[in-house]
Amino acid sequence: xxxxxxxxxxxxxxxxxxxxxxxxxxxxxxxxxxxxxxxxxxxxxxxxxxxxxxxxxxxxxxxxxxxxxxxxxxxxxxxxxxxxxxxxxxxxxxxxxxxxxxxxxxxxxxxxxxxxxxxxxxxxxxxxxxxxxxxxxxxxxxxxxxxxxxxxxxxxxxxxxxxxxxxxxxxxxxxxxxxxxxxxxxxxxxxxxxxxxxxxxxxxxxxxxxxxxxxxxxxxxxxxxxxxxxxxxxxxxxxxxxxxxxxxxxxxxxxxxxxxxxxxx
Amino acid sequence: xxxxxxxxxxxxxxxxxxxxxxxxxxxxxxxxxxxxxxxxxxxxxxxxxxxxxxxxxxxxxxxxxxxxxxxxxxxxxxxxxxxxxxxxxxxxxxxxxxxxxxxxxxxxxxxxxxxxxxxxxxxxxxxxxxxxxxxxxxxxxxxxxxxxxxxxxxxxxxxxxxxxxxxxxxxxxxxxxxxxxxxxxxxxxxxxxxxxxxxxxxxxxxxxxxxxxxxxxxxxxxxxxxxxxxxxxxxxxxxxxxxxxxxxxxxxxxxxxxxxxxxxx
Numbered sequence: 001x002x003x004x005x006x007x008x009x010x011x012x013x014x015x016x017x018x019x020x021x022x023x024x025x026x027x028x029x030x031x032x033x034x035x036x037x038x039x040x041x042x043x044x045x046x047x048x049x050x051x052x053x054x055x056x057x058x059x060x061x062x063x064x065x066x067x068x069x070x071x072x073x074x075x076x077x078x079x080x081x082x083x084x085x086x087x088x089x090x091x092x093x094x095x096x097x098x099x100x101x102x103x104x105x106x107x108x109x110x111x112x113x114x115x116x117x118x119x120x121x122x123x124x125x126x127x128x129x130x131x132x133x134x135x136x137x138x139x140x141x142x143x144x145x146x147x148x149x150x151x152x153x154x155x156x157x158x159x160x161x162x163x164x165x166x167x168x169x170x171x172x173x174x175x176x177x178x179x180x181x182x183x184x185x186x187x188x189x190x191x192x193x194x195x196x197x198x199x200x201x202x203x204x205x206x207x208x209x210x211x212x213x214x215x216x217x218x219x220x221x222x223x224x225x226x227x228x229x230x231x232x233x234x235x236x237x238x239x240x241x242x243x244x245x246x247x248x249x250x251x252x253x254x255x256x257x258x259x260x261x262x263x264x265x
Numbered sequence: 266x267x268x269x270x271x272x273x274x275x276x277x278x279x280x281x282x283x284x285x286x287x288x289x290x291x292x293x294x295x296x297x298x299x300x301x302x303x304x305x306x307x308x309x310x311x312x313x314x315x316x317x318x319x320x321x322x323x324x325x326x327x328x329x330x331x332x333x334x335x336x337x338x339x340x341x342x343x344x345x346x347x348x349x350x351x352x353x354x355x356x357x358x359x360x361x362x363x364x365x366x367x368x369x370x371x372x373x374x375x376x377x378x379x380x381x382x383x384x385x386x387x388x389x390x391x392x393x394x395x396x397x398x399x400x401x402x403x404x405x406x407x408x409x410x411x412x413x414x415x416x417x418x419x420x421x422x423x424x425x426x427x428x429x430x431x432x433x434x435x436x437x438x439x440x441x442x443x444x445x446x447x448x449x450x451x452x453x454x455x456x457x458x459x460x461x462x463x464x465x466x467x468x469x470x471x472x473x474x475x476x477x478x479x480x481x482x483x484x485x486x487x488x489x490x491x492x493x494x495x496x497x498x499x500x501x502x503x504x505x506x507x508x509x510x511x512x513x514x515x516x517x518x519x520x521x522x523x524x525x526x527x528x529x530x
Contacts, residue, residue, distance in 0.1 A: 045369075077526050081346045085384055085519055088377070089477075092516075096483040099429045103491040104310075108373025112353070119350055164364045212354075218361040226368040251357075254350055261342050 011245075019128070019135060027067065027125050033242050034065050034121040040233040040241040041113040044223060045106070053094055053102045057110040060087025064118025067125050084115060120250030123257045130260070133194050138209070138256050140188050141181045142248045145210045146217075148180020149173045161214075166221040174214055181213070182206035197263055205259070209252050216251030220244060276510075284393070284400060292332065292390050298507050299330050299386040305498040305506040306378040309488060310371070318359055318367045322375040325352030329383025332390050349380060385515030388522045395525070398459050403474070403521050405453050406446045407513045410475045411482075413445020414438045426479075431486040439479055446478070447471035462528055470524070474517050481516030485509060 018029045038061050042054055063083040071078065091107045102110075127134050153173020161169040185202055189195075197205070220243055224232060233241025283294045303326050307319055328348040336343065356372045367375075392399050418438020426434040450467055454460075462470070485508055489497060498506025 075526065077523060079344070079346070081344070081349070081384070082519075082523060084346070085380070088380065089480075089516060089519065092381075092484045092487075093480050095487050096427050096430055096480060099427075099487055099490060104377070104488050105370050105374055105491065108375075108377040109370055110373075112369070112373040112376055115350070115353065116357075119346070162361050162364075165361055215354075215358050215361060219357045222357075222360050222364055223369050225364060226370065251354060254347075254354065258342060258347060261340065 020132065022128055022132065026128055030121050030124050030128075031062070031065060033246060034061065034117050036233070036242040037121075037246060038113055038117045040243045041117065041223065042110070044227040044229050044232060045109050045113075046227070047102075047106065047110065051101070052098075053091060053106070053110060056087060056090050056094065057114045060084060060091075060111065061114035061118040063087065064115060065122045065125070067122070067129065080119075084111075087111065087114065116250060120246075120253055123253040124249065127253060127257060131194070133192060134256075134260070137185060137188060137195075138249070138252060140184050141206060141209045142213045142252060144184030145177040145181040145213045146248070147177075148183075149177025149214065152176025152180070162218055165218050165225055169214075169218070174211075177214060178207055178210035181210040195263055201263055205256075205263075208259075209256060212251040212255055213248035216248040219251065220247035285397065287393055287397065291393055295386050295389050295393075296327070296330060298511060299326065299382050301498070301507045302386075302511060303378055303382045305508045306382065306488065307375070309492040309494050309497060310374050310378075311492070312367075312371065312375065316366070317363075318356060318371070318375055321352060321355050321359065322379045325349060325356075325376065326379035326383035328352065329380060330387045330390070332387070332394065345384075349376075352376065352379065381515055385511075385518055388518040389514065392518060392522060396459070398457060399521075399525070402450060402453060402460075403514070403517060405449050406471060406474045407478045407517060409449030410442040410446040410478045411513070412442075413448075414442025414479065417441020417445070427483055430483050430490055434479075434483070439476075442479060443472055443475035446475040460528055466528055470521075470528075473524075474521055477516040477520055478513035481513040484516065485512035 015029070018026050035058070038058060039049060042049055042057070047054055060083070064080060071080070088107070088111045091102070091110060095102045095104065095107055124135070127138065149169075150173065153168075153170045153176060156176075157170030157172045159171040160167065161171050161174050182203055185206055186199065189197055189202055220232065223243075224230065231240030232243035280294070283291050300323070303323060304314060307314055307322070312319055325348070329345060336345070353372070353376045356367070356375060360367045360369065360372055389400070392403065414434075415438065418433075418435045418441060421441075422435030422437045424436040425432065426436050426439050447468055450471055451464065454462055454467055485497065488508075489495065496505030497508035
């Protein structure tokens, strides 16, 4: 437990200042987190990392991660989908020549890992480019969600939510989490609402993003269940891997980023 | 053999006129081929089709297939990648609630199948929108490639190309195919070169597209090998499935479409 607290403090002492600074230092930190998270999925799936298929997957992931202004430097025909498909085609060609190393299912796993991690963290960089508040808003939703889900679930949790994937999660806890996300984000918006998000918008966002945050968490549990491991990694003593810490973000940010244009005045 | 010839004649008697007509009838035919090809991959992977995961994969595939002018009807934030990621997120959520139906690897397989089939045939529709000649050019490259690879390989083929995936293919045959693709496409361009493709461009295209055509074929062999089946389907008696007939196209068209802006005068 002490170890858990220490590593959380160390991690936040790095993450929070870089989140405030933004720019290249923040992008670099996000890239490092993404690389570790990608590596953790490969390790769970027992795909050796210094391997052609692992490296092509890593490059595919990094190209998805890239802030969009880098793509503007390339011919306009090249979008994220083109880059993704190119990576996927290379994995398929490796499968042809090294069928003992990689089959169709593993091409699926590597390309899925590259997209899920790459796009999730890409949108963290893009959201930070819009400002500090949007990122803080999302983090507060996620943390409010997690905390209240835990507290409410422990008090009154009875009905299992997804018993095969995560036996301790309950529907009561899930609803408590969403209400907590709404309360916490309302407090943030009360003090600083540059988005012009109305209370009704915030309720809808808390519902959708809170639900997706819980799904992100369960996707990761499901991933661990598929590969029968306890933690995604051990980079943070007492916390498991980076993937364990950022799992909610990977589901929440794509939806939040998609909804941004529909928000505010 | 007679059966094989009859079904080839029937198929071409449908395909060729619709290819010339273009427009909605052609788009519809391509959509039907894509649906069958997607279904064939699911069948090989033993994923039951009338199932939530199969249907969400199908919708994801269809959204990738959609001609790009339909996307213009949607808010500009929605691009192919957004639609693809949304499909993938839904598959991951199904995995959370029905882990006995679908695990992370199968999400990978379904999403990979949806993208590979969807984008390949999408680009067939897009290429046809540019005109008849680009499609004919690509088909001549593929057919010239296949025919010469077979003829040359049978005569002088010695060195195996990818023995574990397709034991009968040889490097000699592969080179013969690429030379054949160059010869056949040069003949087409001699009579009608609306692209302004130079002989040097055509040589480079024949090299790249010929190689990728052979890869598309081998990807499909590898897919069959992964799932230990002989044919991808039995919709065309004597020819196997639709996927068997269109496998080269799925690798060739994305590269051809990407290279178009760099071609011609």
